Amino acid sequence: MLAAFSYARLRRQNSTVDEEVEKLKQRLPLLDYLRRQNWTARPAGHGSEFVGLCPLHPETRPSFYVNASKNLFYCHGCGQGGDLLRFVQLSRHLSFHQSLTYLQEQSAPPADPAAVLEQAATFYQQQLDRYPEALHYLKHRGLHNPASIQDLRIGYASGASLRRHLTAQGHSFDLLRRLGLLNRQDCDAFYRRVVFPCCQAGRIVNLYGRSIDAACAHRFLPGSKGGL
Numbered sequence: 001m002l003a004a005f006s007y008a009r010l011r012r013q014n015s016t017v018d019e020e021v022e023k024l025k026q027r028l029p030l031l032d033y034l035r036r037q038n039w040t041a042r043p044a045g046h047g048s049e050f051v052g053l054c055p056l057h058p059e060t061r062p063s064f065y066v067n068a069s070k071n072l073f074y075c076h077g078c079g080q081g082g083d084l085l086r087f088v089q090l091s092r093h094l095s096f097h098q099s100l101t102y103l104q105e106q107s108a109p110p111a112d113p114a115a116v117l118e119q120a121a122t123f124y125q126q127q128l129d130r131y132p133e134a135l136h137y138l139k140h141r142g143l144h145n146p147a148s149i150q151d152l153r154i155g156y157a158s159g160a161s162l163r164r165h166l167t168a169q170g171h172s173f174d175l176l177r178r179l180g181l182l183n184r185q186d187c188d189a190f191y192r193r194v195v196f197p198c199c200q201a202g203r204i205v206n207l208y209g210r211s212i213d214a215a216c217a218h219r220f221l222p223g224s225k226g227g228l
């Protein structure tokens with residue numbers, strides 16, 4: 001029973017990592033990554049193949065091929081091949097997980113705190129209907145009307161999934177920590193909280209998390225409170 005449970009959990013974890021890797025490879029194609037590393041190549045034949053000198057071993061005649069549509073490389077000189085993650089592991093001597101973290105930071109969009117808060121608010125908003133305790137709390141506080149809840153963009157932070165969502169979008173742990181969305185242990189800062197976005201001139205400048213458990217204090221993220 002225990003073995004079956006652990007196996008199911010392991011499989012779930014692996015599928016999450018697979019999804020993260022797939023999203024990353026779409027966001028940062030292998031050819032783009034190589035070009036950023038100053039790899040020069042010429043088209044090889046038709047279609048989406050390119051060839052250049054191998055970045056993984058010394059050579060004078062190009063034998064490193066990249067298939068841009070398959071997002072894969074192969075070197076006829078040293079026999080190495082694979083995807084972006086494999087290339088980073090080989091070229092930077094990193095483990096699989098270190099490579100993943102490195103690439104997530106490399107592919108991070110320029111930090112725009114308002115855009116990240118916007119993504120966090122949207123995510124929390126999408127979660128609200130899944131948690132009866134949050135809807136119950138709102139009802140208890142006199143908010144019954146789904147249209148008002150929608151207008152105020154009220155959401156719910158269950159406390160276990162924002163980090164995964166935002167890092168999969170390419171945001172670094174460092175940025176999420178600075179915005180206060182992650183705590184010092186790198187876990188979601190808002191846990192079992194109904195979340196209200198605070199806006200200024202149409203942009204979200206902060207999130208207010210109202211704890212649905214009486215024991216926890218209500219709190220804002222660090223930074224401007226949006227004139228509240």
Ligand SMILES: [Zn+2]
Binds near residue numbers: 055056057078
């Ligand atoms: Zn090679």
